[in-house]
Amino acid sequence: MLNRHLLNVSGGSRHLQTPALVVDLEKLRTNLDRMQARCEHHTHVLRPHTKTHKCVAIAKLQVERGAVGICCAKLSEAEAMSRGGLENILVTSPVVTDEGIRRAISLSRTTKELILTIDNKSVARLTDAMAKSAQTELNVIMDIDPGMHRTGIPLGDEGLSLAHALKQDCPSLRFRGVQFYSGDLMHVLDYSVRRNRYLARSERLWAFLRELHEMGIDTEIVTGGGTGSYEFDFESDVMTELQAGSYAFMDRQYLEIESGSGGTLEFDPSLFVFTTVVSSNHSHMATTDAGLKSFATDDKTPLIVDGAPRESHYSFMGDEHGAIHWAIDDCKLDVGSLVSTVVPHCDPTINLYNELHVIHRDKLVDIWPIEARGHTQ
Amino acid sequence: MLNRHLLNVSGGSRHLQTPALVVDLEKLRTNLDRMQARCEHHTHVLRPHTKTHKCVAIAKLQVERGAVGICCAKLSEAEAMSRGGLENILVTSPVVTDEGIRRAISLSRTTKELILTIDNKSVARLTDAMAKSAQTELNVIMDIDPGMHRTGIPLGDEGLSLAHALKQDCPSLRFRGVQFYSGDLMHVLDYSVRRNRYLARSERLWAFLRELHEMGIDTEIVTGGGTGSYEFDFESDVMTELQAGSYAFMDRQYLEIESGSGGTLEFDPSLFVFTTVVSSNHSHMATTDAGLKSFATDDKTPLIVDGAPRESHYSFMGDEHGAIHWAIDDCKLDVGSLVSTVVPHCDPTINLYNELHVIHRDKLVDIWPIEARGHTQ
Structure with a gap:
């Protein structure tokens, strides 16, 4: 493994073979502590979403601090986390194929408290029938569409009907509650706009839960929320547990x-990609070794935080290279110099790397495998 | 490993756990045969770029057909290919750090014909000194900037001076020739525009090579070109070898x-991502299990080729999900149904997957590891 020889060497963090995904251990711990404390203060349970980090070591840090369990995006992510020793796992995307349900049943036998999400009556019946024939029970929650139309059953009659079916017609499924995740609101820049839209949706969820209650269906778990909404989740108080993930690392988004407070969120960037200048033959620019294969490109470009002239910006130069551009004249970046960047979007960027380099001050202190990288199935 | 149980099962290719990266073996072979035949007809050497597929099995199919060797984008990609048994490897990006050069020297001892690229005098001197002190020689070619300013030394005096330094002042480096890769022209849509710009650059390279020759420096290797330029490389005849990669798979770009001929290139798509519908609660759309973690997002969206209503289009719905949209009314996509897509940009998309599912008609006939996935260092 590259960079292993730098472990615990003084100044080693400046000599990584790059592109390298790097986490600052102190900043990571501060972020984890802060969110855990916020949740406990508001008597909410924290169930961090591991789709952000995909890393058993970090999931364990979260559970050690008091997280009730974890979220996984897909079944293969849950399989990887379970192999790493994690328990109480909520799979937030529906599992819909025969083979997927068979895998879920198998995973439920080795994982204490596995919970699936369902948003469709025919999938509910199929899952119930397969659990019954495997002589087991599966925990399920109903996924509700908050209005973004990604996954989830609409609120209203369709939602009530599916809840009724899950509760009454599926004896091999244990109905535990609902999921309500507003992914489309998390990155709304303006605080008031984000808050107003989010609280309006929370009100609709409150009304729906009252209707469910009147039908005799209670919801032990109401799960959702994220790094962009946790303050409003405390305020609305409709959730019993929070699914935040990105707060651990932060990203440019x-x-x-x-x-x-009008400023940035209370979490600091702890995640970086280190890249090296590999070509520097032109004025006002240099070429790095980190391109489209080293950063997610769905939104912004990387934010340069160290190692380049002030007010430099980053652009992509194809699969393998990036460029650093600056305006000032009397400046050149030497070939071989190291540049540190905050990643544009943490989840899909981390998904590109096999290892996370853990640094403390100027030392590389650990290299954590990203066990669930590529586990999208 | 997921999907292993489907190997050689009739109809197995329709039951993959998804998102799954899939190659159609017959179409792949046809593409490989066709480019090899074109190169031989024009007495050019083919040195396919493995940054496209990152897969030892495919590199071996290319060498079996007559490829002289391979290109690798980065040293770690070359290390992976060498471990897989490949030889005659050109690393197309500069290797500039002490540790990188140390790795290159180590790799050169176990790989027949490793060739590095250099675009900078100080890196040339460092590489020469390290090779000398390791009591070895390294093959190098000079990387020339065709005008895109990514890597490479400018043509003209700077280029002549670096060539002179490599040839005369670096006794532990074996100067083999030049690299000239016009990545910025490969995707120019209009044939005449692409051809005119490319041939103008080729003329400048011809002139430069004549100047080098007059200085007493001959170039055994002139390497470059890609899937977007191979016809013009034959026409100009300045290259001795071609670095094409994407022709093996093709992509939406x-x-x-x-x-x-006015139509598309003579290669057919052989690479697909299979995805499954996981939610279908709304009209005119369905949600799939393939999002930002399953496709490169630097350019277009995936192109739907099978399994969805006619004229459907694909959009991203976050890290884990995609959406299929259509205009016709009397249509719904069932949860669990399989949709096949041509990928937007093959290289960074393949970089997201650990395995390539090889299909022949309706059977899964092999699963190839993508050994150099994530090898960007």
Whole structure:
């Protein structure tokens, strides 16, 4: 493994073979502590979403601090986390194929408290029938569409009907509650706009849960929320547990949204990609070794935080290279110099790397495998 | 490993756990045969770029057909290919750090014909000194900037001076020739525009090589070109070898560029991502299990080729999900149904997957590891 020889060497963090995904251990711990404390203060349970980090070591840090369990995006992510020793796992995307349900049943036998999400009556019946024939029970929650039309059953009659079916017609499924995740609101920049839209949706969820209650269906778990909404989740109090993930690392997207105080959110960037200048034959620019294969490209470009002239910006130069551009004249970046960047969007960027380099001050202190990288199935 | 149980099962290719990266073996072989035949007809050497597929099995199919060797984008990709048994490897990006050069020297001892690229005098001197002190020689070619300013030394005096330094002042480096890669022209849609710009650059390279020759420096290797330029490389005849890669698979980008006949290029898509519908609660759309973690997002969206209503289009719905949209009314996609897509940009998309599912008609016939996935260092 590259970079292993630098472990615990003084100044070693400046000599990584790059592109390298790097986490600052102190900043990571501060972020984890802060969110855990916020949740406990508001008597909410924290169930961090591991689709952000995909890393058993970090999931364990979260559970050690008091997280009730974890979320996984897909079944293969849950399989990887379970192999790493994690328990109480909620799979937030529906599992819909025969083979997927068979895998879920198998995973439920080795994982204490596995919970699936369902948003469709025919999938509910299929899952119930397969659990019955495997002589087991599966925990399920109903996924509700908050209005973004990604997954989830609409609120209203369709939602009530599916809840009724899950509760009454599926004896091999244990109905535990609902999921309500507003992914489309998390990155709304303006605080008031984000808050107003989110609280309006929360009100609709409150009304729906009252209707369910009147039908005799209670919801032990109401799960959702994220790094962009946790303050409003405390305020609305409709959730019993929070699914935040990005707060552990932060990224350029989340650094740009406004908090209640008018500044940035209370979490600091702990995640970086280190890249090296590999060509420097032109004025006002240099070429690095990190391109489209080293950063997610769905939104912004990387934010340069160290190692380049002030006010430099980053652009992509194809699969393998990036460029650093600056305006000032009397400046050149030497070939071989190291540049540190905050990643544009943490989840899909981390998904590109096999290892996370853990640094403390100027030392590389650990290299954590990203066990669930590529586990999208 | 997921999907292993489907190997050689009739109809197995329709039951993959998804998102799954899939190659059609017959179409792949046809593409490989066709480019090899074109190169041989024009007495050019083919040195396919393995940054496209990152897969030892495919590199071996290319060498079996007559490829002289391979290109690798980065040293870690070359290390992976060498471990897989490949030889005659050109690393197309500069290797510039002490540790990188140390790795290159180590790799050169176990790989017949490793060739490095250099675009900078100080890196040339460092590499020469390290090779000397390791009591070895390294093959190098000089990387020339065709005008895109990514890597490479400018043509003209700077280029002549670096060539002179490599040839005369670096006794532990064996100067083999030049690299000239016009990545910025490969996807120019219009055939005549692409051809005119490319041939103008080729003329400048011809002139430079004549100047080098007059200085007493001959170039055994002149390497470059790609899937978007191979016809012009034959026409100009300045290259001795071609670095094409994407022709093996094709992608949406390359399907959109115009060939000399006015239609598409003569290679057919052989690479697909299979995805499954996981939610279908709304009209005119369905949600799939393939999002930002399953496709490169630097350019177009995936092109739907099978399994969805006619004229459907794909959009991203976050890290884990995609959406299929259509205009016709009397249509619904069932949860669990399989949809096949041509990928937007093959290289960074393949970089997201650990395995390539090899299909022949309706059977899964092999699963190839993508050994150099994530090898960007």
